[in-house]
Amino acid sequence: MASAAIRPSMGALGRISSAPSPLRPLTQTASLSTTAALLKRHKYRGARDNKDHSKHRGESAIRRTGTRWRLSMSDEPLPQPVPRSELPAIETDPDHGLWEFFANRKTVAQPPAEEAKHGRGWTAEELRYKSWDDLHRLWWVCVKERNRIATATWERNKSGLGFGDSESKNRDHEVRRTMRAIKHVLTERFYAWEDAVKLAEKDPEVNLTGNGPAFTPSNYLEHSDAASEASFLLCFRSNHQRPNLTMAEEIAPEYDVIVLGTGLTECVLSGVLSVKGKKVLHIDRNDHYGGESASVNLEALFKKYGNYAQGSEPWKQYGRLNDWNIDLVPKFLMSSGELTNILVSTDVTRYLEFKLVAGSYVQQGAGPKATVAKVPSDAAEALRSPLMGIFEKRRMKSFIEWVGQFDPKDPATHKGFDMSSCTMKDVYDKFGLEATTKDFIGHAMALYQTDAYLDVKGGAPEAIERLRLYGNSVARYGKSPYIYPLYGLGELPQGFARLSAIYGGTYMLNTSVEEIVYEGDTAVGIKATMRGIEPEMKFETKAKTIIGDPSYFPGKVRVVGHVLRAICILKHPIASTSDSDSCQIIIPQSQVGRKNDIYIACVSSAHNVCPKGYWIAIVSTIAETSANHHLELAPGIERLGKIEEQFMGPPIPLYEPIEDGTKDHIYISKSYDASSHFETATDDVRDIYRRLAGEELVVEGLREGIQVAAD
Amino acid sequence: MADSSAPKPSSSVKLVLLGEAAVGKSSLVLRFVNNDFQENKEPTIGAAFLTQKCNLPTRTIKFEIWDTAGQERFASLAPMYYRNAQAALVVYDLTKPTSLIKAKHWVAELQRQASPGIVIALVGNKLDLTEDGTGSGGDAEDAGGEDSGDARKISTEEAKTYAEEEGLLFFETSAKTGFNVTEVFTAIANAIPETSLKTARGPGASHAAARTEEQRVNLNGPRDPNAKEGCAC
C-alpha cells in the first residue's frame, strides 16, 4: 500500500521506487538533485555548461552563492486521507427525481429484448378524442420516456455495449410518432377554434364580447347547422396538401401508344408493349393505380357507396385503415391460367407474392336444406366427395380420367364423338352423368355461368379444355385451383405498370383527358391536364395507337349486361368451408332457380387484405331483373351468416367496344365480367394485342435477351 | 455463389429509393453497386432491381435495391413499390430546395404506409457541387449556404435537424465522386434490427414470421409433383 500514502500529483515528479518509508516521498525526487545538496544549490538543468570548468562560475562574488532553485515543497509529512471504507455512506434519496431517467435502479439500460417490447405510437385519429388534460399528460409521459431512452443510449455508448441501438431507436420512433400526433391534433384544434371564432363572429346568436350570455338560440335547427359545420372543419383540416412539384420534365411530343386507365387489362398491355420496345404513355384520371380493378381501404369503400350517416366515420371501428385492401372486382387467378403464365414470363412475379386459396366449394340444394361441399378435382377426390352417390362416383371417375387424356387433335381420344358437331350434353349423356353432377362439372369446374354451353354444337372441346385448365390448376399446388396476391388484386396492375416503367413507359396519374384529337376518322393524340400540382399542367401529345378502358370512351361502348355485387365484411369464416381463410363458393343457377350462377369469393387477413379476425366476402351474379336486386343475391348472402358491413350499389353495367379499333385506332377493353377468374380478361388482352399489332401475343420468353436485371 | 466460405448468416433486405426526379437516386445505386458514375445517363432499361452484398462483422446483408423506374417523375409511384421495404433511401439534391420538401413528403408517406420497422436514411446528394464537397471534410460543421456563394441551397444543419427529429440516418454524399456512398449503405445495414432479419427472403419478410408459409406459392418454381397428396379435405 505504499502508493496510498503518496499524493497522486507526486507521481509526476518521479517514479516511485520501493522506498523504505512511504512518509518521506520527497527523497525520491532524485532526478532533481542529490539528497545532500537539496537545500544548498544545484545546477539548473537547462543551463549552459561551464566551458572553463570553473567551479565558481555564476556565483556571487560577495555572498559566494549562486542562483538557488527552490522546491515548492516542504519536508513535512502529509496528512493521510481517511480511507474510503471508513467514510460514512452517502445517503441518497430513494425517491430522487433523477432515478426517473432510468428504466429501473439495477441497470443502466434495458436489454434489447426488453426495449423492443412496446406498442405502437398513438395515432392522430385516436388522439382526436382525448381531452386537453389527457394530451398534456401524454405529452409529458412522452418527454420522460424520451429522456429515459436517451439516457440508456448514452450509457450504452459510454460502456461500448454495441447492441440495442436499433431497438431503442424504434422505441423512440414510436414515442416521437405520438408526440407528432399530439402536435397534429392540437394544430387541428387550433384551426377548428379559429374557424369557429370566424363563424361565431358572423353568427347573430353568438355574443363574443363577454357581456351577457354568449349564446342566445333563436332557432334550434340553425344552431345544429353551425355546430356540424365546425365539426366538419375539424375532420377535413387534416387533409394536408401535398407539397408542390416543379414539373421540369417534358412530355414527349409523340408516343407509340397512349394507354388510358390503369386497370389490369391496360397495365398488362402497357407492360407487354413496353417490353417489346414501344414508347408508352400511360395515364389515369385517378390518383391511384387500378381503376376498376383497384383494391381500396374501408374508408374509400364507405365513401364510394355512401352508406353511412354524414359526419359519422364508421370505418374507424375496424382497425387501421391501411390494413384494408378490398377488391372492387372479385376474382382469383387460376394457378395454371393465362394470367399466371404472363406473370411468370414477364417476371412480374418478382414484385408480388401469391397465396393459395384454401378451397373451391359448390352448393347443392337451396334454402335451409342446402349443403356446401368441396369440388372434387381429380379422380381420387371424386371418390370421396359427398356430392355424388356411389355409382355416380364411378361414372364421374371415368369421365374425369377421359378428360385427363383428351387431346383435341387425336381422334382416338374422342370416344367416337365428332368433336366439330357434338354438344357437351351428348358427352355427359354418354357417361350417364346425373343432372346434379353435370351441374357442378359445368358450373364449378368448367366455370360456365349459365347452362347455354350444354347445347352448343361443337362446344365440347372448349368445355373439356376448361375442365383441363381447372384440373391442371388444382394439380399445380393442390387443394384448390386458385391463387391470390397478398394485399389484394390491386397489386396486379401495379406490378405490370412497374414492368412497363422499367422498360421506359411513362406514368401519369391524376391526369384527366379532355379531348381525343382526330385527323379524319383516326385518333392521333390527346389533350390532357395533370391535376394535383400547382399550377395544373395542360399538355398535348400524339400517338398512332390509343388503348383505354370503357370509361374513357363513353360514346364508343355499349352495355352488354349488368353485374350485381355485394361486398361484405365478416368476423368469421364462411360456414361449411372448414374455417378456411379463403374460398370460392359457387351456387349453380339451377339450384336456386336462376339463369346465372351466384359466386362468393372470400379472402381474409391471411392475404393481408384486412386486419386479423376479419373476412371479406364478395357475392356476385349477373342481374336478371330490373328491380329487387338484393333478392337476386340473397341465396349467396344467406351463406355468410352475420355480416358486419355490407356494400351494395346499383347494378354495375358491363361494357364492350362497339368497333374493333382498326378504323379509329382506338382499342377499348371490356369491363371485368362476372366470372370468378381472369381468363376472360387475358383473352381480352390477347384480342386487343392481335387487333393493334396484327400478330398473336406470345408471352413465353418475352423478356429473354432484353433482360438486363442482375441477380 | 451458393456456398460462401464463412457460415455467416445472410439475409436479403428490400431497399427502395425515393425522392424527386433527377436528385441522383439511380446514380447513387450505380455508384454503390458498380462503383461507376455516368453524367446524364438514361435509366437502365429492364433492370428490375440490383443486388449488392454488404458484409458486416456478424452477418451479410444482401440488398435488393429497387429503383423507381422513373415513376416518380409525374408523382405516380405505386404503393406496391415501397410495400414491405425494410430500408429506404430518401434522396434530395443539396442544390435544390424543393427536393428536400419532396423528401419530407416521402418520409411522411413511409411513416404512414410502410412496414413499421423500416430504416430510413435521408441523403443529400451532389455534395461535389458545394464548396465543402471536395470530399475531405464530410462533417462540415456549419455550411453557410447563403454567403459562400456556392451551389449549396440546403444547409447541413437544416437537414440534419430534420433527420434527427424524425429519427432518420443522415448523410451528405456525392454519387459523382463516390464520397460517403458506401457509408450510407453500411449504416443502413447496421441499423436493420436483428428481429426483422430472422426471416430471410424478400418481399413481405418482415411479416412472414407471423404467417404460415405452407400456402405460399412460388410461381417460378417447378410444379409440385406431390401436390395432389396435399389435399386435406
Ligand SMILES: Nc1nc2c(ncn2[C@@H]2O[C@H](COP(=O)(O)OP(=O)(O)O)[C@@H](O)[C@H]2O)c(=O)[nH]1
Ligand atoms: N454533380 C453531380 N451530379 C450528379 C450526382 N448524382 C447524380 N448527378 C446527375 O444528376 C442527374 C440525375 O441523376 P439520376 O441518377 O438519373 O437521378 P434520379 O432521377 O434521382 O435517378 C444526372 O445527370 C446525374 O449525372 C452527383 O453526386 N453530383
Ligand SMILES: [Mg+2]
Ligand atoms: Mg432514376
